[in-house]
Amino acid sequence: MSRPRKKGRDIHGVFLLDKPQGMSSNDILQKVKRLYQANKAGHTGALDPLATGMLPICLGEATKFSQFLLDADKRYLVTAKLGERTDTSDAEGQIVQTREVRSKTSEILTALEHFRGDIMQVPTMFSALKYQGKPLYEYARQGITVEREARPIRIFELNFIDYKAPFLTLEVHCSKGTYIRTLVDDLGEYLGCGAHVTMLRRTRVADYPTEKMLTWQQLQDLSEQQDLALLDSYLLPLDSAVAKLPVLYLTTEQTKSVGFGQRVKFENNQQIYGQVRLFSDKNVFLGVAEIGKDNVIRPNRMVNLS
Numbered sequence: 001m002s003r004p005r006k007k008g009r010d011i012h013g014v015f016l017l018d019k020p021q022g023m024s025s026n027d028i029l030q031k032v033k034r035l036y037q038a039n040k041a042g043h044t045g046a047l048d049p050l051a052t053g054m055l056p057i058c059l060g061e062a063t064k065f066s067q068f069l070l071d072a073d074k075r076y077l078v079t080a081k082l083g084e085r086t087d088t089s090d091a092e093g094q095i096v097q098t099r100e101v102r103s104k105t106s107e108i109l110t111a112l113e114h115f116r117g118d119i120m121q122v123p124t125m126f127s128a129l130k131y132q133g134k135p136l137y138e139y140a141r142q143g144i145t146v147e148r149e150a151r152p153i154r155i156f157e158l159n160f161i162d163y164k165a166p167f168l169t170l171e172v173h174c175s176k177g178t179y180i181r182t183l184v185d186d187l188g189e190y191l192g193c194g195a196h197v198t199m200l201r202r203t204r205v206a207d208y209p210t211e212k213m214l215t216w217q218q219l220q221d222l223s224e225q226q227d228l229a230l231l232d233s234y235l236l237p238l239d240s241a242v243a244k245l246p247v248l249y250l251t252t253e254q255t256k257s258v259g260f261g262q263r264v265k266f267e268n269n270q271q272i273y274g275q276v277r278l279f280s281d282k283n284v285f286l287g288v289a290e291i292g293k294d295n296v297i298r299p300n301r302m303v304n305l306s
Contacts, residue, residue, distance in 0.1 A: 013235030085194030
């Protein structure tokens with residue numbers, strides 16, 4: 001029995017898209033996949049249609065490491081409108097409450113202190129979190145509210161940028177699992193006037209450089225040249241998603257053993273433990289492995305470029 005023919009190319013790497021407003025992350029993912037004629041693609045954490053900014057798209061074997069980017073810190077620039085609360089906590093929802101805005105800049109600066117550091121956050125009903133196999137937003141659209149437990153998040157930075165009532169602009173550096181819409185809604189309730197997001201832009205994921213991003217229009221313009229090698233030149237390396245992990249270079253014999261998925265005992269003179277990036281004796285990225293206190297390399301997520 002013959003194998004089914006693949007529909008696209010075996011292309012591997014990470015593309016940094018500056019997501020446009022009004023498109024869902026999955027919609028733009030499929031468009032990028034088609035332009036690259038890639039067999040496999042996945043994004044690394046959805047952005048709302050309202051939001052713009054950095055959306056790393058993993059192609060091919062890079063999809064094996066998308067979880068590392070899902071777990072990475074993020075940075076956002078957000079503008080909130082004080083005085084109005086919506087059912088989705090952003091401008092796409094229906095206004096459910098209107099209150100007078102009396103907050104002064106000094107009061108806002110004091111309130112921001114309350115939301116820095118380790119805090120608990122109840123996820124919005126308009127999120128992709130699953131309940132009984134369905135995303136919460138599906139329940140929300142039916143007018144159903146599901147009880148959600150508060151989850152720990154960390155706000156590394158919450159910087160005041162500008163305030164021209166009723167619009168407040170902030171910069172947020174946060175841990176995974178943080179909902180900026182919920183953060184804004186909670187801040188609005190703390191100030192006693194309510195608030196919702198009117199502009200949201202993700203400026204950074206992990207340590208990916210913003211200057212490497214391309215807009216959707218720029219990518220379309222490049223694709224019109226019908227030069228796949230040119231498109232490929234904008235892909236970041238396969239291991240860029242795990243760039244923070246320490247590197248372990250293997251010998252020829254170790255490379256061969258790991259290639260068969262075998263565990264390898266080694267001297268571990270560098271005293272490296274936990275997750276590492278593995279490189280072959282020919283400096284080729286092999287994947288991610290776990291090293292325990294027993295100095296054994298346990299292959300975990302290995303790439304297949306054959």
